Amino acid sequence: MSTFLFNQDNEEKFSALLERYPDKSSLMLPSLWMVQYQEGWISLDAMQFVAKKLGCSAMDVYSVASFYSMFLLQPIGTHHIQLCKTLSCMLAGAKTLQEHLQNRLGIKAGETTKDGKFTLSLVECLGSCGTSPCMRLNDDYIENLTLEKLDALLEELSK
């Protein structure tokens, strides 16, 4: 049995969404997003809760949660830096930014700093090719990145 529960807000959202789809299985992705925003990540425990909500097996939920790269199946740092590495960003110098970030944070891509403040991920095309290089900081886009811009940002976040 799972101990995870939606908070009040998410319970209400879930009920409202039920009205908007022909079948409740459509609520899989929305439910996983609600879990992730509530907890910061998606635990096996929360997956069991979602399974019960949707009337499917926990394995069905795991299968979906593990397919999509934005679903986090383990906790990460407070500031999630998602640096785009795909072609237009590469042409605009994403590799240099990656090395700079790795050096400054003392971690490799895919890792979290020891203080739990920063996680660095390399991600595929963010759709900011005309304003490359680009990264997401948690949910926000930061475009036309330069080393100076990146340093100022890290300075601000480390405070």
Next chain:
Amino acid sequence: MMVKLVSKNFEIPNAHTLEVARNHGRYASLEKLFTMSPDAVTAEVEKSGLRGKGGGGAATGEKWRLIPKNSDKPVYLVINADEGEPGTFKDRQILEFDPHLLLEGIINSSYAIGAHHAYVYVRGEYVFWINRLQDAIDEAYAAGILGENILGHDYALHVTVHKGAGAYICGEKTALLESLEGKRGHPRLKPKGKEPEWFFGNPTVVNNVETIASVPYIINEGYEAYRAYGTAESPGTMLFGISGQVERPGVYELPYGTSMKEVIYTLCGGIKNGKKLKAIIPGGSSVQILRADEIEDITLDYESLKAHGSSLGTGGMIVMDEEVSIPEVMKNLFEFYHHESCGQCTPCREGTGWVDRILAKILAGKGTQEDFKIILDACDMLNGKTICVFAPSVAFIAQSYIQKFREEFEALIK
């Protein structure tokens, strides 16, 4: 050079809010729409020759005609806003600067196909744009433009935004529907004959954001006005996104048939830092690369790109200067395709990885002549042996890189 049918309001401050949007013509088509029969709306779109702008270029009116008439099942419209093709960043402009244009197009199109609920599937990373769109939807509901009895007419339409979660393949329409049904984004087998798409077994149309945003102009001004732009086979305009090494990257709305060279050297200010052009990927990363000496006569339309052995795709052009290493470009894209293969079909899941590893070997200076054969063999396995077009596209692009820039690969092997 630019013709602003879809991007007309992009530079108007606050055009994303309902008041400003309405002052600048948004929802004007609705009065006319409700005097027309749904069939007449479809006919207008059919005659306009509007083609899908998400990459495939299928005829929009023809797609709508596949919805069975007088079906007792509900009909759905699904908008593909899962913009993820590398080099493509146009739909987000519509969501950001003129979301009410999309909603107006959704009302037009839903009315035509008899849908009373439309879903907009937006890629999960686009949180800002999802919020933009949701705000526009909320405003439209409050003003009676969405919901029951739209603007007092006997027609109801609901719009729901659905957030993706970072899978490129969900831009493929059947994978998108699987995802919308709460499953992994695995593309479905194609039916033998022409059929609509199916959302929980109900007839459904899936259209790209820009395609739907092009509909209000056609309804307002008539199909002939739309056909006044572009070419016979590619009527109208398209939002072209130009990125990479040009002086002025960005999204430009151009009539089909515009000279590629002129766009790059005039509109975009030429190659960055006065360097020379080496290559262009003309329609998102999944189309064949073009060498600088191939673009002389190319015009931006389906016919011309096809005749030059590539595709118009999403209209996302990636421009590369003389210093770019093509093997590195190819490696970058194969990391992408390997990561984004949904894993359903073995040739794609494994083949993309093989090619990626061989490219890594070549770039590390450990390549041999045999590697060319292995890559081309892998391409043969990728092509025509999988459920969706992901793997064949990857095979075609791999062949184009090797054939057109073989000397760069050879130089790394020696």
